[in-house]
Amino acid sequence: MVQVLPALDAGGVEQGTVELARYLVAHGHRSIVIAAGGRMAEQLRREGSEHIDWPIGRKRFSTLKYVPRLRRLLEEIRPDILHLRSRLPAWIAWLAWRRMDPATRPHLVTTVHGAYTPGRYSAIMMRGERVIAPSGMIRDYILEHYPDVDPQKIRVIHRGVSREKYPYGYRPDQAWLEAWYKQYPQTRDRLLLTLPGRLTRIKGQEHFIEIIAELKSRGMPVHGLLVGEASEAKKSYEAELRDMVRAMGLEADITFTGHRTDLKEIMAISHVVLSLTLVPESFGRTTLEALSLGRPVIGYGHGGVGEQLREIYPQGLVQVGDKDNVISMISSCAVCASLPQGRS
Known part of the structure; x- marks a missing residue:
């Protein structure tokens, strides 16, 4: 192949x-x-x-x-x-x-990895003898915008993650924990909320910052992790996000980690992993990875993420843009949430 x-x-x-x-x-x-x-x-x-x-x-x-x-x-x-x-x-x-x-x-x-802007340029992805849709949402997108595509040649093949690589209940080893807390001591003994994903306007980082701000105003010991980097074309957006954090007085409460190769370990020590994408995504890999690890996920209920949560963890579903509900759900969970196991 x-x-x-x-x-x-x-x-x-x-x-x-x-x-x-x-x-x-x-x-x-x-x-x-x-x-x-x-x-x-x-x-x-x-x-x-x-x-x-x-x-x-x-x-x-x-x-x-x-x-x-x-x-x-x-x-x-x-x-x-x-x-x-x-x-x-x-x-x-x-x-x-x-x-x-x-x-x-x-x-x-x-x-068809995403809901591309419909048109002749995107139509090339429909020319396969077989067209793979990674979610039902993408199959619906194809049929709606490209009615000439034979439905029989579309195959819905949901993405997956390895349970061996993302085992339920996984916890990082002591060496990783010591290195993490040495680099990010501000995350110790905090309710850790993580939003993985590239720094782009569609991923919901602004919503995440506003959620952290409201939780802090309620006296909750939260810390937010933005795990991902901005492409060269999106560096100005990263600067906007950092300015937003400074303007809201959250420099000590939100950490930009940039690109990390240890996202599994980061999600494993997180109390909640969030998916706040503002437009529907075809899949949403990190949602499934976090759920496989046994970490709760709160996500906007559309696209592939919505499909996953409805099937696996419906208590994590919220309407798109409903930040108040996200805040309420985290607040109610925080009362009984323990700190990550094995912390140094």
């Missing part, structure tokens, strides 16, 4: 790509990933996949040069499946694939 995506940096698409690649290798298949490099490239190669480092998601005219290169590559390696995971790389790959011999070219599979 050949998987195609923009880059191998942190994110749900990248994580899913690496996990599928690992599975393919473990079961004796050849796994090739075409993407620019990134944080996860070394792991991909270490786990046995081949990485072709092409910036195939770069939004410039010169990216078209990869159309004939990719066609030649596919004709040479003759994969069974070509799996497209993002729009611009999908266009490049489709242009290469469509000129190949239909009798010998690979089967074309696409995964």
Whole structure:
């Protein structure tokens, strides 16, 4: 199988790509990933996949040069499946694939990872011989905005997490705890609330800051963690968030951790993990990871997160934007919440 995506940096698409690649290798298949490099490239190669480092998601005219290169590559390696995971790389790959011999070219599979802006550009993700929807919400999106798509070729395959990697009741070891509290002593002996995700306007970080402020005003010993970084294009938004924290006097109560590779451990010591995304997401991986660890999740009830919570943890559902309900739920839980086990 050949998987195609923009880059191998942190994110749900990248994580899913690496996990599928690992599975393919473990079961004796050849796994090739075409993407620019990134944080996860070394792991991909270490786990046995081949990485072709092409910036195939770069939004410039010169990216078209990869159309004939990719066609030649596919004709040479003759994969069974070509799996497209993002729009611009999908266009490049489709242009290469469509000129190949239909009798010998690979089967074309696409995964619609988000509710893209409807239109011709996004329609490329519907051209797979099979179209994977990671949630019922995405299947509905496809059928609503692309009525010409045959419903029979859509496959709803819910994303998942490994129970071995995210075991119920997991607690970090003492060495990790000591290192954490040395770096972030302000989080010790606090009701720890965590919002994982990239720093973008749709992820709800402003709501999170306002929730922390209200809980503090009620005298609750809370501390908020914003776990994630801003892309270069979003650095100004990160500055806005930091200004907001300063203006509300919350510098000691909210920590920006930036990108972390130990999110499992952070969620495991958190009392509540939140998902406050303002637009529906196709999946919401961290929600399922936290629930697998046994940590309570409070989330806005739409998209993939809403589907997960309704099925697994309905007591964590709130209406989109209902900050008052989030505050009420945390307040009522806090009375009986114990501090993380094994703290140093």
